[in-house]
Amino acid sequence: MEFCESTFLYTLSLPDSIMPKPGDTVKITTAKETFEGILMPRPDLLTPGITVIKLNSGYNLGIESKKITSVDVIEPYAAKTPVKTASAQDPRLPTVAVISTGGTIVSKIDYYSGAVSADYTAEDFIEMCPELKGIANIRAKKIMGIMSEDMDFSVYEQLAAAIADELKTADGIVVTQGTDTMHFTTAAMSFALQHLNKPVIFTAAQRSIDRGSSDAFMNLICAVHAAAKFKVGMVATCMHGDSEDDACILIRGTKVRKMHTSRRDAFRPMNENPLAKIWPDGKIEHLNTQYAKSHEKPLELKNQFEPKVALVLVYPGMDPGSIEYFVKKGFKGIVLAATALGHVPTFNPQSSLMQVLDKAAKKKIPVVIASQTLYGAVHPFVYTNLRKLSVERKCIFVHDMLPEVAYIKLAWVLARAQEYAVIKHMMQTSIAGEISERHQPGEFLI
Amino acid sequence: MNYKKLGFRCGLEIHQQLDGKKLFCRCPALNSANDPDISVRRRLRAVVGETGEIDKAAAYETARAREFLYVSHSEDTCLVEYDEQPPFPINEELLDVALQVALLMHCKIVDEVQVMRKTVVDGSNVSGFQRTALIAYDGWIETSKGKVGIQSICLEEEAAQKLEETKTTVSYKLDRLGIGLLEIATHTDIVDPEHAKEAAGVIGMILRSTEKVKRGLGTIRQDVNISIEGGNRTEVKGFQDLRAMPKVIDYEIQRQQKLVGEKKKIEKEVRKAEPDFTTSFLRPLPGAARMYPETDVLPVRITKERIAKIKVPELISEKTMKLGEEFGIQEALAQEIVKQKIDLKQWTQKYPKLEPAQIASVLIEIPKEMKSRLKIDPEPLKEKDFHEVLGALNEGKITKEAIIDILSARAQNKAVNLDQYKPVDASDIEAEIEKIIKEKPGLTIGAYMGMLMAKYRGKIDGQKLMELLKKRVK
Numbered sequence: 048m049e050f051c052e053s054t055f056l057y058t059l060s061l062p063d064s065i066m067p068k069p070g071d072t073v074k075i076t077t078a079k080e081t082f083e084g085i086l087m088p089r090p091d092l093l094t095p096g097i098t099v100i101k102l103n104s105g106y107n108l109g110i111e112s113k114k115i116t117s118v119d120v121i122e123p124y125a126a127k128t129p130v131k132t133a134s135a136q137d138p139r140l141p142t143v144a145v146i147s148t149g150g151t152i153v154s155k156i157d158y159y160s161g162a163v164s165a166d167y168t169a170e171d172f173i174e175m176c177p178e179l180k181g182i183a184n185i186r187a188k189k190i191m192g193i194m195s196e197d198m199d200f201s202v203y204e205q206l207a208a209a210i211a212d213e214l215k216t217a218d219g220i221v222v223t224q225g226t227d228t229m230h231f232t233t234a235a236m237s238f239a240l241q242h243l244n245k246p247v248i249f250t251a252a253q254r255s256i257d258r259g260s261s262d263a264f265m266n267l268i269c270a271v272h273a274a275a276k277f278k279v280g281m282v283a284t285c286m287h288g289d290s291e292d293d294a295c296i297l298i299r300g301t302k303v304r305k306m307h308t309s310r311r312d313a314f315r316p317m318n319e320n321p322l323a324k325i326w327p328d329g330k331i332e333h334l335n336t337q338y339a340k341s342h343e344k345p346l347e348l349k350n351q352f353e354p355k356v357a358l359v360l361v362y363p364g365m366d367p368g369s370i371e372y373f374v375k376k377g378f379k380g381i382v383l384a385a386t387a388l389g390h391v392p393t394f395n396p397q398s399s400l401m402q403v404l405d406k407a408a409k410k411k412i413p414v415v416i417a418s419q420t421l422y423g424a425v426h427p428f429v430y431t432n433l434r435k436l437s438v439e440r441k442c443i444f445v446h447d448m449l450p451e452v453a454y455i456k457l458a459w460v461l462a463r464a465q466e467y468a469v470i471k472h473m474m475q476t477s478i479a480g481e482i483s484e485r486h487q488p489g490e491f492l493i
Numbered sequence: 494m495n496y497k498k499l500g501f502r503c504g505l506e507i508h509q510q511l512d513g514k515k516l517f518c519r520c521p522a523l524n525s526a527n528d529p530d531i532s533v534r535r536r537l538r539a540v541v542g543e544t545g546e547i548d549k550a551a552a553y554e555t556a557r558a559r560e561f562l563y564v565s566h567s568e569d570t571c572l573v574e575y576d577e578q579p580p581f582p583i584n585e586e587l588l589d590v591a592l593q594v595a596l597l598m599h600c601k602i603v604d605e606v607q608v609m610r611k612t613v614v615d616g617s618n619v620s621g622f623q624r625t626a627l628i629a630y631d632g633w634i635e636t637s638k639g640k641v642g643i644q645s646i647c648l649e650e651e652a653a654q655k656l657e658e659t660k661t662t663v664s665y666k667l668d669r670l671g672i673g674l675l676e677i678a679t680h681t682d683i684v685d686p687e688h689a690k691e692a693a694g695v696i697g698m699i700l701r702s703t704e705k706v707k708r709g710l711g712t713i714r715q716d717v718n719i720s721i722e723g724g725n726r727t728e729v730k731g732f733q734d735l736r737a738m739p740k741v742i743d744y745e746i747q748r749q750q751k752l753v754g755e756k757k758k759i760e761k762e763v764r765k766a767e768p769d770f771t772t773s774f775l776r777p778l779p780g781a782a783r784m785y786p787e788t789d790v791l792p793v794r795i796t797k798e799r800i801a802k803i804k805v806p807e808l809i810s811e812k813t814m815k816l817g818e819e820f821g822i823q824e825a826l827a828q829e830i831v832k833q834k835i836d837l838k839q840w841t842q843k844y845p846k847l848e849p850a851q852i853a854s855v856l857i858e859i860p861k862e863m864k865s866r867l868k869i870d871p872e873p874l875k876e877k878d879f880h881e882v883l884g885a886l887n888e889g890k891i892t893k894e895a896i897i898d899i900l901s902a903r904a905q906n907k908a909v910n911l912d913q914y915k916p917v918d919a920s921d922i923e924a925e926i927e928k929i930i931k932e933k934p935g936l937t938i939g940a941y942m943g944m945l946m947a948k949y950r951g952k953i954d955g956q957k958l959m960e961l962l963k964k965r966v967k
Contacts (some may be wrong), residue, residue, distance in 0.1 A: 080601070080631075087786075093791065093792065094794065097604065097605045097792070097794070099605075099607060099792075101784075102627075104627075104645070105609065105611070105783065105784030106607070106609055106625075106626075106627040106645075106647070106784065107607035107609060107627075107784075107786060108603050108605075108607065108627060109603055109604050109605025109606070109607055109792055109794075110603075110604055110605075111604040111605075114604075254576065254620075257610075257785065258576075258610070258620050258621040258622055259537035259538050259539065259612070259614055259620075259621025259622070260535060260537055260576050260619060260620050260621040261538075261621075264538055265536075290533050290575065290577060291533050291534045291535065292534065292535045292536045292560075293534060308578075309572070309577060309578045309579060310572070310577045310578075311577060
């Protein structure tokens with residue numbers, strides 16, 4: 048959150064040198080009373096005209112700025128410089144690199160000044176979770192500080208390069224980021240980091256770390272355990288398995304989705320079982336062995352993406368013009384999150400997508416069909432209308448691939464293939480476990 | 494005891510649950526008695542950088558060692574209590590109640606309410622903090638020993654109720670968590686232990702006057718801060734009964750006096766009021782509470798317009814006094830009428846031939862007598878049952894002695910014929926007296942009385958019957 052200096056600036060005309068600053072201990076006088084406390088910053092978005100001070104009792108109090116006749120600084124704010132002691136390395140332990148990109152899990156606020164600390168070191172993580180010291184030698188690297196909703200393909204390129212770089216010397220990687228689009232990032236990394244032979248574990252927090260109940264602690268501990276000793280060459284998420292602080296689950300980076308706005312266990316495995324359950328004491332229970340243990344070929348960084356790709360939700364009564372926009376704008380590929388088995392409107396002239404899909408085919412823009420039901424697979428042939436898409440308009444049906452994964456993958460494929468047949472082949476071939484051809488009854492709603 | 498000479502300093506902290514919906518979610522404030530159908534295990538940690546190094550280490554160890562088991566019933570808990578969903582905006586109705594109380598206690602009201610998070614690591618708040626906001630400050634209440642200053646009125650979330658504690662696990666029931674709680678802190682203007690009880694009573698009365706507070710065991714809690722010269726501040730909590738307060742305070746003064754006499758250091762601590770009026774150590778008094786802003790809830794401006802719209806309710810004490818004056822009824826009866834929210838005026842208008850005191854007595858005292866003397870539960874009685882007897886009494890169709898019999902029958906769902914309780918004429922009784930004397934001459938007056946009562950019970954006042962009998966039998 049951005050903070051402005053303080054709102055009473057608008058109502059007081061004091062010289063800068065004596066203008067009180069957030070964090071200063073002040074005496075505020077109004078016509079009727081006086082208040083003593085620490086001047087607090089006020090978020091820009093809130094109604095102006097209120098000055099906030101923290102009283103001795105700890106309570107904040109809002110005073111209408113226009114009532115204030117004077118503000119005297121009793122004691123100016125003195126920022127404390129945190130003392131950071133480098134922690135000793137244990138040669139017997141594996142090395143885990145923790146790469147942070149921003150988000151709730153690494154936000155640290157100075158509640159007196161409102162400033163957000165931007166300097167995360169390994170010691171900060173260890174201070175947060177002293178247990179980490181016994182699991183691995185931690186090496187921390189902050190490569191950016193952005194919210195997950197602001198991530199894009201250039202961020203994915205940068206992140207993949209940073210991971211590849213750290214992998215040269217680390218035994219495993221933990222990446223922390225904001226939760227909202229974490230499943231897009233894990234998909235991007237699953238494709239960008241080819242032939243992984245070490246674990247790349249993503250973790251995050253649904254509750255901020257200022258509260259004792261934050262899920263960040265257990266998530267981070269389990270993620271470091273996984274990075275240190277889960278012997279796989281793949282990208283996976285490590286988050287709460289249920290609402291309890293008992294264990295985390297590891298989910299394949301291409302089969303994971305955030306399925307709840309706020310719960311700790313929002314990240315769920317889609318169309319397959321979680322890979323493993325992992326406890327904060329380091330115990331691992333394998334639940335799904337369908338993954339690459341490690342690759343023989345050396346790691347290959349393929350971190351280019353074609354950003355001109357669209358992901359469009361299909362819905363009743365939609366205007367075909369919304370797809371036409373992308374066709375006209377020169378987009379290189381479109382993913383349709385179609386209904387269930389892969390349907391789109393075909394009959395009503397106002398909403399039928401047939402004409403616009405013809406135009407896309409003519410312009411050789413690949414159109415990929417994934418399902419908005421998220422669970423289950425699309426099918427190119429079971430109904431006539433599906434054949435109109437698959438056979439007549441050459442739409443690419445991608446089985447049980449999640450729409451978000453299909454979007455990331457198409458961007459990745461288009462950065463390395465132009466020919467329709469190659470694109471189709473790559474899209475329909477599982478590269479990082481994004482397509483599973485065998486589904487068990489127990490893989491639904493877990 | 495000369496409390497002034499002792500350097501007696503005493504202030505109160507009253508916590509009162511509010512009715513309606515919870516403060517930051519839309520669950521009803523029920524204190525559900527149902528068996529839990531949800532349970533979740535969690536852990537808490539001391540949060541980085543929040544306290545000094547030593548505190549942090551200590552708190553970290555305590556928090557790490559224990560697991561918290563949270564249980565509740567789904568009828569009055571949701572994802573918000575389980576810290577799985579952000580809070581809703583503050584419940585504006587409860588904020589209005591806080592403003593009502595602030596006005597009744599002559600407080601200054603903040604221009605903008607800032608919701609804070611108060612760090613709590615004992616597990617009683619699932620999130621690890623309690624949401625609390627300062628609403629008003631610097632007020633006063635009137636007592637027989639002068640004004641008692643009100644330091645602050647805060648609106649906060651009620652904590653969860655502890656069920657069980659072992660070395661490894663503490664279990665809590667969450668039904669209580671998040672219920673709106675008014676915290677009223679007085680200045681140390683209390684002059685003696687009796688005064689503490691009185692002031693607590695006045696605050697309770699003011700709170701009940703809003704008609705928006707929860708009632709029943711545990712819905713209001715009084716904490717007393719006590720110190721004497723040479724002693725230190727102790728906070729005594731857990732009074733089961735307000736009447737025990739003066740004695741508990743006296744005992745605590747004596748405990749502190751003894752320690753002062755022995756030149757022992759008195760620790761700042763929280764102590765529990767025991768049933769034998771002594772107190773026992775509960776925990777050290779927390780230092781300045783660690784508070785920081787609750788960024789998920791927007792601050793609320795309290796405009797002059799909003800305050801002007803707040804209806805200030807009439808105090809129960811004022812209502813009782815008025816009722817007593819208007820209808821000539823005793824204070825205890827008037828208090829009950831107010832408590833049970835009975836519109837006595839309406840009843841007196843409906844039954845004009847009856848005395849208001851008689852109506853009040855039928856409505857309040859007869860059910861009590863049924864319960865205490867006849868062991869009949871008056872609960873099943875409906876308003877129409879009272880209208881039936883008072884209507885009949887108003888028209889002279891029954892005697893007032895019949896009322897308890899008729900209501901008892903109604904409460905037990907037994908058939909009752911009102912004609913049976915028709916008042917009898919004095920002439921009829923006199924004829925009956927003549928008849929029984931003739932039939933059984935020479936008996937004692939008591940024996941005749943017994944025979945007559947058997948026949949006329951509920952139809953005539955016993956005293957009147959005796960008067961008539963005495964005319965004939967010496």
